[in-house]
Amino acid sequence: MEKKYTYCRICEGSCGFIAEIENNKILKYYADKDHPVSKGYSCIKGRSMLNVQYDPKRIKYPMKKVNGKYEKISWEQAIKEIGDKLLQLKNSFGPKSIGMYFGNPIAFSYSAMIYTQAFMRFLGSRNIYSAGSQDCNNKFAHSKLFYGSNVIIIVPDFDNIDYFLALGTNPFSSHFSFVVYPRPKHRLREMEKRGCKIVWINPRRISKDIGEHHFICPNTDIYLLFGMINYVLENGLEDKEFIEKYSKGIDDLRKIAKEFGEDLDQIAKMTCISKDNIVKIVNDFLEASKKGGASIYGRAGTDRGTFATLLAWAIDVFNFITGNIDKKGNFYSSGLIDVFNIANIGGLQSSEVTGTAIDKSANLSRIGKFPSLMGTYPAAIMADEILTPDDQIKAMLIVAGDPLVSCPNTRKLEKAFKQLELLVSIDFYMNDTG
Ligand code: SF4
Structure with a gap:
């Protein structure tokens, strides 16, 4: 049995854990008593991760909704169909017809933080929304003005x-x-x-x-x-x-x-x-x-x-x-990951604009004329950006989030999501949005 030292990525606590592994399978997962900061502390969420790891309900392959029912498809088919549809929408209606929402777990993954936004920049769309506008964007806006950096x-x-x-x-x-x-x-x-x-x-x-x-x-x-x-x-x-x-x-x-x-x-x-x-x-x-x-x-x-x-x-x-x-x-404190450098690498800092912490040099949102903060618009306008004709969003990529549950006005958002030509939910469980 091999012991691997690791830590929990669910929240900023970053509690130290030990995974006992045999034949590439985790047999035991428990709080590390000798961890210098968490000292054996863990909460129910962290301790449940072994159940999540081997939960039969976890989704480990792409599923496509056909006639109201989900069916398993191959990764090749999923990537091709999603890619083809995004390309068709981009060519027909412009890059703004594609939107993205990312949830809180993205903040605990340096690569997801960089590549979600990089992908949207590659497509040429600024229609990005995150859990931040329901949570802590106020801190990021203030910090830009007060300290010179959002993070x-x-x-x-x-x-x-x-x-x-x-x-x-x-x-x-x-x-x-x-x-x-x-x-x-x-x-x-x-x-x-x-x-x-x-x-x-x-x-x-x-x-x-x-x-x-x-x-x-x-x-x-x-x-x-x-x-x-x-x-x-x-x-x-x-x-x-x-x-x-x-x-x-x-x-x-x-x-x-x-x-x-x-x-x-x-x-x-x-x-x-x-x-x-x-x-x-x-x-x-x-x-x-x-x-x-x-x-x-x-x-x-x-x-x-x-x-x-x-x-x-x-x-x-x-x-x-x-x-x-x-x-x-x-x-x-840079925290769990070197968020300052990652924000710089990923272009997540709002632009330098005298007198405002938010990025007024970038396009204002079509609905509400809101400036973006760290590359994201308020999630509360997402439904109207989908429902309002002319230049509306026609495809949404949802990464590690469940906006139907966590964003304002679930009914309106549900109506909007149902109207989309493509909705991709990237998560390892079936959630309400999916
Ligand atoms: S074990 Fe609980 S408190 Fe510790 S990092 Fe994980 S979620 Fe946070």
């Missing part, structure tokens, strides 16, 4: 910070999305044990026994952040040296923060977090900044509200003006 996302320095302010996130479910840190419960307990204060800002209770909770009214985090930023600037509590050295435009920030963040009584009413608590959170954060550092981290809840992009900016602004970016508090 520079800072993460909390869990080993050293003395204060962790978690907005709109449940790491026990998400395993600290973007942070690449498994064992969330153990990690947070260890942090509390060494004296780090953990504060949850969330409409829901996140933990029974870890941290302090403040139950915010949904979708009001941006007001809280403006109040906190203004409180720091107005009281001269910012890290002046850090700001002077690494930024420009602080006076503009002062004006904006004052306009939206001056009235803490009003902000307390809107957010349902008392003025005293807001002030205490800021002061505790600043106190910790003088020691090991402090961090605000926001995820799903802050990434999907009305002000998601502005909020991603405000979170980093607060981290920044308190001196908590890079030298302490938060740092840049």
Whole structure:
């Protein structure tokens, strides 16, 4: 029996696993207790991968829908028929008649990330959609403006910070999305044990026994952040040296923060977090900044509200003006794969355009006139791009995604997909879209 050391690719946790193999078959698959980061931790999804590997329901060959029923076909037939149809549509209606949607797993595969977009560029179509517009495109848009790259996302320095302010996130479910840190419960307990204060800002209770909770009214985090930023600037509590050295435009920030963040009584009413608590959170954060550092981290809840992009900016602004970016508090981590270089190689960075993080130099979408972000348009317009005549999409390639389930307006999207001349779903299970 041979032991192979590997890791789980389902989420950013990247938990270490061991596969025991005999005669080219995996007999056992379990969490690696000696892995330096995950230390034997794994969740049910990772542990189930052996069942997935040998699941008889897995699709291992192409299937074609004929008269409402799927039948097995050869790879040669699938590649030829799909290729012929794409070519015919491209020649008859232009490359824009072909669209692509890719799902979240693409983000965990460097080759898929590069080649899905490369394939569409080869065809000459920019009609690409992804799960990002339902999830985290706000972060990528903000990062382009703030740091100069869509894929520079800072993460909390869990080993050293003395204060962790978690907005709109449940790491026990998400395993600290973007942070690449498994064992969330153990990690947070260890942090509390060494004296780090953990504060949850969330409409829901996140933990029974870890941290302090403040139950915010949904979708009001941006007001809280403006109040906190203004409180720091107005009281001269910012890290002046850090700001002077690494930024420009602080006076503009002062004006904006004052306009939206001056009235803490009003902000307390809107957010349902008392003025005293807001002030205490800021002061505790600043106190910790003088020691090991402090961090605000926001995820799903802050990434999907009305002000998601502005909020991603405000979170980093607060981290920044308190001196908590890079030298302490938060740092840049390339994560599971070297996403910065891969984004450059694959042309996934939005173009440099003064004043905007999104690629206005490229074609705007036909429907809604939206610019693209990292080469993708919002998935919410996909149905209308298929249904609206003249230059509409006539073929969709769906890679590792199930847009009928994960995109808005399932009924409309279903109607649109049924109207396509070709729909190719690349997945190893039959999903709703397929
Ligand atoms: S936490 Fe993420 S990386 Fe770890 S086993 Fe679960 S799915 Fe895999």
